[in-house]
Amino acid sequence: MATIYDVAALAGVSPATVSRVLNGRPVSPANERLVIDAAQTLNYTPNRVARTLRRQLSEVVALVIPDIENPFFTSLARGVADTAQQAGYSVVLCNTDGDVAKEESFLDIALSENMAGVVVAPAASSSVVQPLLERGRAVVAVDRPIPGADIDSVVIDNVGAGRLATRALWEAGFRDIACITGPAGIVTAVDRGRGWEQLLEELSPAPPGPHRLVHADFRVGGGRARMTELLELENRPDAVVAGNNLVGVGALQVLNERGLTPAEFGIAVIGDLPFSAHPEDGVPVVHLPTRTMGTTAGALLLERIDGHQGPGRRIVIPGELLAASPGRAAGR
Amino acid sequence: MATIYDVAALAGVSPATVSRVLNGRPVSPANERLVIDAAQTLNYTPNRVARTLRRQLSEVVALVIPDIENPFFTSLARGVADTAQQAGYSVVLCNTDGDVAKEESFLDIALSENMAGVVVAPAASSSVVQPLLERGRAVVAVDRPIPGADIDSVVIDNVGAGRLATRALWEAGFRDIACITGPAGIVTAVDRGRGWEQLLEELSPAPPGPHRLVHADFRVGGGRARMTELLELENRPDAVVAGNNLVGVGALQVLNERGLTPAEFGIAVIGDLPFSAHPEDGVPVVHLPTRTMGTTAGALLLERIDGHQGPGRRIVIPGELLAASPGRAAGR
DNA sequence: TTGTAGGCGTTATCAG
């Protein structure tokens, strides 16, 4: 592999001059030509490891997410990647599988690899970003804020999303609306449940009992399990709010298998139904602009990398209720 | 940030001894204790950049895929990540968006970051892995082989998958079966189309005209567009093979929107339908074990990293026809 | 504008 010395030798200049050309610093036109030609003929590529060691900062940013198989996060990832790549950074994706230890390991690596910044969707409510911050690295939280860390964060208005979904069912005439949200330890799940609760307390003469709010794994299996239980209840509800896209898929699976239509048993979903092959008539969906979250988080990160100081900013992105009209095209 | 010198100073030994402890080389028990304690109190983490520069090899492997939003590839990614992480490697995911230039850029980076290896699902039939191979780096192709490169590859039996899907429709009684496969430039798409063609030539007294094989973008939109066109044909077919999971979703969307059931218009899908909320009764699906592909590719990569020599191995993984019986649980 | 030289943090070699 050619080094900067090889290029210098071939061009008949010093390594410093080569470095200057590579980094766009002033060099005589003649030498610039020589260096460029030499680099070309040697097929020279700067060694990024050495550069990073010297500069103490790489041109890589990491995106740490808990579930790479959830379209919510892959769409988010696209947003971050688009923004960062446009600014010349490479984006590497790290999947923690919801495992706090893996997340910590990736943050460690980001630190010791001298990465320029990290966008993290924390697996739990605690996330060890302090070491990164102490070293002056850019860190942005996305989807879920990190309590106690004064950093930029980009989140959904989860309470509002919960309200929108619940209101859609209420207005469709349902009066005993349950909610399957995510784990009690995940703030997005809790907030969506709070939105559901708020709205019913405002509208309903008899607010729902606490047993109408159930927690599920934020995956298809979780939705299936809780939906099945709800249906087998002695006094079962007449509608349900699904706390995220995958829970929605699971719940819909159960309803469909039992031949229950959305008119018979109401269901609204917080988050876009991924890859739906059926129109899902009558199912209100609260669209969450995940790609926008990603681009926003990416933009904040770039600003921080560029040296922006100041207290952590908090950007809240609203969900948007999609009409549950028949014939609406699903999927993408 | 503490360095190896700080640890050495605190422990009262030389940096070399610290390095030895870190790398599990023989050191007197007394010194080992001292070093471990010193490292702990200083909260020391080795600088991976410096280590990589010195060792000329990092403990990172890259996985380069063309579409992070396609569950086919995210599932594959899980497989690779599981295997590699178990062996102590960090996996970084690079999404090329099907863009050959981006792919080349990522391969460049893998090279100049001294990454230990790369698993690549090539965007096109050419992929510039030569520089990596020349530097002795481990490279494994997955999903699509790289013509002209003598490397390990893990692929689906795409011809076989095409045959399975087509046979299922034939046996269900359909006799004018079209095929929507992927772009003509993607070998997996071509092979699946060949499987369709082969089978019909064997079974059908009048093999299908070439216009029964159409190429689509391997995404939902591609499936929608081609399916719509097929249905509007003057002499439309009575069934269709969808060339991948997303084309299947798109085609199913169109059929469902028009109220055509799988009994009226046959459809079989090559690849698992992602996140299906409906049972999809009567739709034969050729299951592709993507996760296994990933773990297999990861294992081959690790062997190469460990120095395994020899010509490129080619592992072909068969698809498996899932019965299209009513009531089958869909999604995961 | 250009070259020299030191150092980024680690590991490997080579004496001791």
Added chain:
DNA sequence: CTGATAACGCCTACAA
């Protein structure tokens, strides 16, 4: 077993 030292490839004062 241990320590001093050079080297990985690059960038950047500093001096010319």
